[in-house]
Amino acid sequence: EEQLVESGGGLVQPGRSLRLSCTASGFMFGDYAMSWFRQAPGKGLEWVGFIRSKVQGGTTEFGASVKGRFTISRDDFESIAYLQMKNLKTEDTAVYYCARGRYYAQHWGQGTLVTVSS
Amino acid sequence: DIVMTQSPDSLAVSLGERATINCKSSQSVLYSSNNKNYLAWYQQRSGQPPRLLISWASTRESGVPDRYTGSGSATDFSLTISRLQDEDVAVYYCQQYYSVPFTFGGGTKVEIK
Numbered sequence: 734e735e736q737l738v739e740s741g742g743g744l745v746q747p748g749r750s751l752r753l754s755c756t757a758s759g760f761m762f763g764d765y766a767m768s769w770f771r772q773a774p775g776k777g778l779e780w781v782g783f784i785r786s787k788v789q790g791g792t793t794e795f796g797a798s799v800k801g802r803f804t805i806s807r808d809d810f811e812s813i814a815y816l817q818m819k820n821l822k823t824e825d826t827a828v829y830y831c832a833r834g835r836y837y838a839q840h841w842g843q844g845t846l847v848t849v850s851s
Numbered sequence: 852d853i854v855m856t857q858s859p860d861s862l863a864v865s866l867g868e869r870a871t872i873n874c875k876s877s878q879s880v881l882y883s884s885n886n887k888n889y890l891a892w893y894q895q896r897s898g899q900p901p902r903l904l905i906s907w908a909s910t911r912e913s914g915v916p917d918r919y920t921g922s923g924s925a926t927d928f929s930l931t932i933s934r935l936q937d938e939d940v941a942v943y944y945c946q947q948y949y950s951v952p953f954t955f956g957g958g959t960k961v962e963i964k
Contacts, residue, residue: 770901778893778901778944780953796952797852830900836948837891839912841900 735759742845755831763809766835771827857956863964874945889949
């Protein structure tokens with residue numbers, strides 16, 4: 734069974750950094766692009782970005798609100814995708830989800846809450 | 852950026868009746884070279900992560916009941932739940948993946964009347 738588990742969320746001050754992890758199991762992780770989404774409390778879904786598979790070049794794309802501050806990387810040996818977040822802002826407060834797929838998100842994790850507050 | 856507009860914001864439907872959610876994109880998400888609409892539908896129940904229901908505008912995901920139907924092309928799309936059941940109470944989102952940044956509609960909350 735495909736499973737994705739996010740970790741690394743928590744309370745962080747504005748301007749600081751945080752790294753989220755997404756640990757995958759039950760499928761050939763290296764064959765797939767991996768995406769990150771977020772959902773602010775009580776709000777809708779927002780696409781954060783994705784990383785292509787190594788075969789597809791391993792390159793990344795990001796939404797405008799996080800471009801230049803967030804990076805995505807992957808460790809295909811450990812089946813983990815990372816979301817590195819820098820210079821966090823209060824408006825980055827959200828549940829962050831990782832998902833399998835580049836275009837549409839076929840499988841989702843349960844999410845991890847990131848709260849940016851002083 | 853492609854703006855996705857869903858309507859209505861919410862709707863209440865009797866059990867066993869039909870619910871229809873609309874999604875309009877600010878530009879076409881139909882890719883002419885393969886004649887595919889780059890549009891997905893998700894369901895999000897309270898306290899749960901989203902669940903993919905439909906991709907390519909009308910391809911039902913494995914395990915999704917056949918009472919869910921996606922239709923439409925280019926800029927106008929719909930998700931129809933043909934016989935509403937208790938477990939269909941959720942917020943539904945459309946998403947375009949035609950061009951980066953991928954964007955979502957604002958969501959439609961479906962409740963039982």
